[in-house]
Amino acid sequence: MKTYWRSALGLVVVLGCQPAAKNQEKEPFDASPAYGHVSMVWVEGGAFLMGAHQGDPDALPREQPRHEARLDGFYMDRHEVTNAQYAEFVKSTGYVTLAERPVDTPQGSYDPGSMTFFSPEAVFSLRDPGQWWRWTESASWKCPDGPGSTYQEVLHHPVVHIAFEDAVAYATWRGARLPTEAEWEFAATSRGEQVRFPWGNEAPEQGDVKCNVWEGQFPVSNTKLDGHVKTAPVMSYPANSLGLHDLGGNVWELCSDWYDPHTYARRSNGAVLNPVGPGVSFDPLEAQIPKHVMRGGSFLCHPGYCSSYRVTARMPVAEDTGTSHVGFRCVRDSMFHAP
Numbered sequence: 001m002k003t004y005w006r007s008a009l010g011l012v013v014v015l016g017c018q019p020a021a022k023n024q025e026k027e028p029f030d031a032s033p034a035y036g037h038v039s040m041v042w043v044e045g046g047a048f049l050m051g052a053h054q055g056d057p058d059a060l061p062r063e064q065p066r067h068e069a070r071l072d073g074f075y076m077d078r079h080e081v082t083n084a085q086y087a088e089f090v091k092s093t094g095y096v097t098l099a100e101r102p103v104d105t106p107q108g109s110y111d112p113g114s115m116t117f118f119s120p121e122a123v124f125s126l127r128d129p130g131q132w133w134r135w136t137e138s139a140s141w142k143c144p145d146g147p148g149s150t151y152q153e154v155l156h157h158p159v160v161h162i163a164f165e166d167a168v169a170y171a172t173w174r175g176a177r178l179p180t181e182a183e184w185e186f187a188a189t190s191r192g193e194q195v196r197f198p199w200g201n202e203a204p205e206q207g208d209v210k211c212n213v214w215e216g217q218f219p220v221s222n223t224k225l226d227g228h229v230k231t232a233p234v235m236s237y238p239a240n241s242l243g244l245h246d247l248g249g250n251v252w253e254l255c256s257d258w259y260d261p262h263t264y265a266r267r268s269n270g271a272v273l274n275p276v277g278p279g280v281s282f283d284p285l286e287a288q289i290p291k292h293v294m295r296g297g298s299f300l301c302h303p304g305y306c307s308s309y310r311v312t313a314r315m316p317v318a319e320d321t322g323t324s325h326v327g328f329r330c331v332r333d334s335m336f337h338a339p
């Protein structure tokens, strides 16, 4: 059963998003999966220190303790899965995402829809996300902002309004899978470099534009310094040293692990090999809702509100809920199985 939308609202306490920005920029490349592994990067395996160091002033307890993880190598998508790629999957399979199905709740059945962001004129407190999130009927990956919007105007932007099973269905179709959060963090740190962000240690508000985040006063005004109020076309910003784009900002990226804030605390003795997360989900704030981990932050992250573009930041997301700033990318273990 899909989570009641008020629960979906609750899970975005530190998240955000913005009304449609019809980006008409020249697209930087053809993101079709017909190019197959050309769009994937090999990440050589190795060991690294996962999680935030003890003195990190921005880290939450769930990002600690830092511990050693050892990973086998894997291929990772160079960029987040785009609308063009997801459209090809849907065209091939007829798949219908969760947001396109009726919403069953204890109070009854509701028309399909999803959570979308809007920019209010003012907010009373950043603790109440209901001031900038709303349930929008007909919002889905096909209509990112509800009626009147279409993915065809943002073909090479990351697909959004994707619930966990929607991402897994696409990944399976491609012969791929979602990354573990250990794989995600290993890739985001360019195989364990001591960096706070995928691009290095300079904060996003300093120096050159590095990523798509929120600039201005969240959530009421956006200076568009990075060129985008909402999602940006994939690969609009420089890659990290592995050649991977947008691991910080743009959209959150779903990982395969169940969420539990105590995951790292249970790993404190010795290195862990290819960790896959806990066997069950546990979020003490909403223990009844199964949640997975997502990484990387989104275009709504802002230094004064949510600095989740940090490489160690981890956030829970209900497994049956997609929003307008959650997407994903895929990994695979080998190139020797064609999609």
Ligand SMILES: [Ca+2]
Pocket: 212, 213, 214, 215, 224, 226, 227, 228, 229, 230, 299
């Ligand atoms: Ca932005």
